[in-house]
Amino acid sequence: MTNRKRWSAAFIAGVIGVMYAASLSAMVVVPAEFSEMVTASELVVHGRVVEIRPQIVGDRRTIETVVTLTVLDAIKGQPGTTVYFRVPGGQIGRYRRFMVGAPEFAAGDEVVLFLKGRPPAVPFPFGLSQGVYRVVRDGDGRSLVTPPVVSEAAGRVVRGDVSRRPLELSAFTRNVRAIAERQP
Amino acid sequence: MRRALTLLVMIVSLTAQPAQAYLHLTSSTGSKQTPLTWNQARVRWFATDRGVAGVTAAQFQTAVAAGFATWEAVPTASVAFQFVGFTSAVPFDDDGISTFGFDAQPDLDRVLGATSFVVDTLTGEIVESDVFFNSIFTWSTAAAGDASRFDLQSVATHEIGHFVGLGHSAIGETEIRPDGGRRVIASGAVMFPISLGRGITADRTLQPDDIAGVSDLYPDGDFDDTTGAISGRVVRNGTGVIGAHVIAFNPKTGVIIGGFSIGEGGTFQIAGLTPGAHVIRVEPLDDADIDSFFSPSGIDVDFQVTLFPRLIVAPEGGASDRFDVSVRPK
Numbered sequence: 105m106t107n108r109k110r111w112s113a114a115f116i117a118g119v120i121g122v123m124y125a126a127s128l129s130a131m132v133v134v135p136a137e138f139s140e141m142v143t144a145s146e147l148v149v150h151g152r153v154v155e156i157r158p159q160i161v162g163d164r165r166t167i168e169t170v171v172t173l174t175v176l177d178a179i180k181g182q183p184g185t186t187v188y189f190r191v192p193g194g195q196i197g198r199y200r201r202f203m204v205g206a207p208e209f210a211a212g213d214e215v216v217l218f219l220k221g222r223p224p225a226v227p228f229p230f231g232l233s234q235g236v237y238r239v240v241r242d243g244d245g246r247s248l249v250t251p252p253v254v255s256e257a258a259g260r261v262v263r264g265d266v267s268r269r270p271l272e273l274s275a276f277t278r279n280v281r282a283i284a285e286r287q288p
Numbered sequence: 289m290r291r292a293l294t295l296l297v298m299i300v301s302l303t304a305q306p307a308q309a310y311l312h313l314t315s316s317t318g319s320k321q322t323p324l325t326w327n328q329a330r331v332r333w334f335a336t337d338r339g340v341a342g343v344t345a346a347q348f349q350t351a352v353a354a355g356f357a358t359w360e361a362v363p364t365a366s367v368a369f370q371f372v373g374f375t376s377a378v379p380f381d382d383d384g385i386s387t388f389g390f391d392a393q394p395d396l397d398r399v400l401g402a403t404s405f406v407v408d409t410l411t412g413e414i415v416e417s418d419v420f421f422n423s424i425f426t427w428s429t430a431a432a433g434d435a436s437r438f439d440l441q442s443v444a445t446h447e448i449g450h451f452v453g454l455g456h457s458a459i460g461e462t463e464i465r466p467d468g469g470r471r472v473i474a475s476g477a478v479m480f481p482i483s484l485g486r487g488i489t490a491d492r493t494l495q496p497d498d499i500a501g502v503s504d505l506y507p508d509g510d511f512d513d514t515t516g517a518i519s520g521r522v523v524r525n526g527t528g529v530i531g532a533h534v535i536a537f538n539p540k541t542g543v544i545i546g547g548f549s550i551g552e553g554g555t556f557q558i559a560g561l562t563p564g565a566h567v568i569r570v571e572p573l574d575d576a577d578i579d580s581f582f583s584p585s586g587i588d589v590d591f592q593v594t595l596f597p598r599l600i601v602a603p604e605g606g607a608s609d610r611f612d613v614s615v616r617p618k
């Protein structure tokens with residue numbers, strides 16, 4: 105069956121009530137499962153972006169941005185009160201470089217970040233956009249983490265699964281800590 | 289299949305309506321956002337003069353050129369490219385030339401390839417666009433693919449989609465394997481952001497969503513006159529929903545084209561549709577890295593999948609009346 109036929113069949117299945125599934129991610133990527141991301145990240149922090157500093161990097165003459173994050177909670181690792189990480193792109197003068205699919209940040213953003221890279225290197229978010237979770241407030245003032253975490257149970261990842269919802273920040277961090285503690 | 293289609297038509301004929309597809313990259317000049325497109329008759333590109341194990345520089349250039357040819361061959365789009373030559377420059381140097389090449393990026397160990405742009409924010413013009421292929425992975429240019437390596441032409445075709453101004457498509461489906469790991473089951477667009485895996489060459493071929501996307505950016509001939517568009521809004525309790533994935537399915541052709549409610553107040557428009565009736569499905573991007581699609585401010589993923597209760601007709605040479613798709617929280 106061709107991809108197109110599969111999709112047509114899947115779409116129709118959705119229409120007649122047999123949920124169809126779908127999914128995605130960033131650039132052309134090799135996706136990681138959540139626990140794999142926790143394990144592979146040196147630091148996992150909840151924090152707030154306080155500074156964005158685009159810079160031209162070394163011999164490459166390329167623009168990347170160093171982001172400063174005030175740590176609100178160190179979920180994995182021992183980062184201190186401030187964390188610096190980098191992302192591709194940024195704007196210097198009239199010229200803006202951006203990488204398609206890479207995350208962008210602004211001062212005030214509240215995030216949970218999975219960071220990869222040991223000092224003295226300035227780390228990147230794991231898999232760029234894969235390691236970025238945004239913290240938002242719902243109507244009741246609760247802190248929620250998006251995107252929702254995809255279950256690691258074997259089977260199709262069904263888009264719109266009603267059981268997959270943004271987690272409360274406290275539940276999300278507990279989950280990360282539990283995985284990190286199991287790490288050998 | 290035919291029986292399923294009949295069922296579908298029976299159900300949706302009782303009521304009726306629409307959806308959206310592909311994502312365009314944009315540049316902003318002041319407060320104005322415009323689609324990011326090239327304005328040259330032929331967009332010039334260079335290839336790095338270095339190969340990697342299994343792929344020479346010449347083979348690399350040939351595979352990338354084949355990717356360019358695929359996009360250039362879309363009959364309803366007018367975009368053309370010119371290979372200028374090999375260069376010692378590497379991708380992501382800000383040097384004013386558009387360079388495709390291998391580069392080792394161990395920090396990006398989940399990224400096979402990526403496209404970057406330098407844009408003049410005063411004029412909105414593209415200064416250059418570079419594409420890198422991560423040489424920490426193993427690559428192949430074998431005609432039928434190599435089961436142990438990633439297919440260079442497939443990844444190049446995806447990145448060239450970005451190069452011409454397309455963002456990611458959400459038309460695809462994944463699963464968690466019993467032995468761990470997530471893989472793509474099927475995708476409906478080359479611009480779906482997750483790799484199909486080693487040895488698979490399917491992404492050398494564009495799909496309708498890709499073709500509609502590039503044709504909408506660079507319309508050729510009578511594209512605008514012979515296709516239709518649908519436009520609407522996704523709402524929850526009367527408030528616009530930002531970032532919903534909207535899918536238009538044409539039951540007559542089986543074609544699926546998608547888009548996103550990222551306009552003001554949760555609006556969307558999907559152009560390049562075959563004129564006729566479409567089923568519209570709205571779904572949350574609750575299984576995705578949202579940052580890989582768009583700047584995530586205000587994106588809502590906490591609502592249920594919704595089918596619009598009527599068919600929506602994309603009129604030839606025009607757009608549907610605007611309609612609202614009302615979604616419910618999970």
